[in-house]
Amino acid sequence: MSRYVLRFFALGYLVLLLLVPVGFVFYRAFEHGLGAAWEAVTTPQALHALELTLLIAAIAVPANTVFGIVLALALVRGRFKGRGLLNAVVDLPLALSPIVVGLSLFLLYGRGGWLGGLAEHGIKILFAVPGMVLATMFVSLPFVVREVVPVLREIGTEQEQAAETLGARPFQVFRRITLPAIRSAVAYGVVLTTARAIGEFGAVSVVSGKIQGKTETLPLYVADQFESFNVAGAYAASVVLALIAIGTVVGLRAFQPKEVH
């Protein structure tokens, strides 16, 4: 009996909070037909926003993947002072408000900021793509690291040491032994990083300046369309983002680390 009460409560909570709202956005996006929705997401402004979103992800995700692996190696294999601090800093983007992230970049690269002088030398960071990439890198930094660290701990160093005694160079050891072992954890982290990079709103909205057709990503476009009363456009773009999210969830299933299932 209590089992059914619990099941009813848990599933009811999920349905009301998650499934019905997301389903309803799909309904609202397509209520005037497929053609209308297609038209709404293929306006030049929407297409540009999609392109920019993908461009930013295409820079931030590989950067966080490569440096994420290096960070994980340093955290697990390195023995140096300040490792605990490094560990806390890596987690910080998970717990920090994206608005604080955006504001920090704004103050660093803005007028009067420590690196504000870069703009005078023609290196535009704020209200341009580089600033948006930096914001995206900040917020999506922990995902690859956090997935790879436990796997590195678990596999230990025995095989790496064996390879090394047999004369393999450090990079060879990494490519032949370490990388294959962490491959699925990296993939899982990459999926999470990509989802966050594509969906980031708060941090990017502070540093972008939200210039239509120039520094507007797809999430910013959704907010902009909603606020300028083009609700149909906002819903249609939301559906594109929701489909990417659903793709992410499916991708996560595919790369799920063993310890969960």
Added chain:
Amino acid sequence: MPTSAAVLERPPDAVLSRAGGALAKGVATGYLTIVVLLPLAALVWSARGGGLGSFWHQATLPESLAALKLTLVLAALCALVNAVAGTAIAWVLVRDRFPGKGIVDAVIDLPFALPTIVAGLTLLALYGPGGPFGIDVAFTRLGVLFALLFVTLPFVVRAVQPVLLELDTEMEEAAASLGAGALGVFRRIVFPNLLPAILSGVALAFARAVGEFGAVVLISGNIPFRTEVSSVYIFGQLQSGNEQGAAAVSVLLLAISLGVLLGIGAFRRWRTRHDSV
């Protein structure tokens, strides 16, 4: 060849940790400094502005204090609801059996994958003005709480689920055979085992709720002293040109985030020490 002999005498991992390790350490620290630490240092520097007095003045303006209070109360409520609902969902996913369980399990990750602005728009469409159920929580504190619950849903579920999977059911069966009711078994046996996982999930959900912006900004209406949370307040201050005010409140949020993370870390270390004894 004396050099190669020296290399062989050293423990093998010393070679890797000397060459690769130093490089990894340097690259890792450099990347973190450029991407994370330098911006945060600039933030703290700007918040200090004209000294500690003006920092304090900006941080304790009535509107900023009201926003901070609302943020903390809503985040605490959100953490509490998550503790109950998240544990219940994890329980149902691990111990219950019903058709479509795999799909439900996958759906849990959706709030992590869905852009926060879409989450906000989604809730506003359903529970806002003109929604199909006739429920309208737009521009209310309840609406903000809804948004926070949406984005924090996975934290407790995903923290509790693996622990529950590994938990041996023998103890529970023994307790039940000795006459304990279902609630008694849960309270005396299951709950104490799950508590650390629940707490760390709750702490992360709390931190996330304190900082949330995208999901909240549309549904809250941003009414000062009523529905304005700190992240939205910071954004408003920045747009009206009060950079120091924005930075001052941001430093408070940064301190809360760091506090939560260090708390979780300390709790974990404390537990491993006590488990090994």
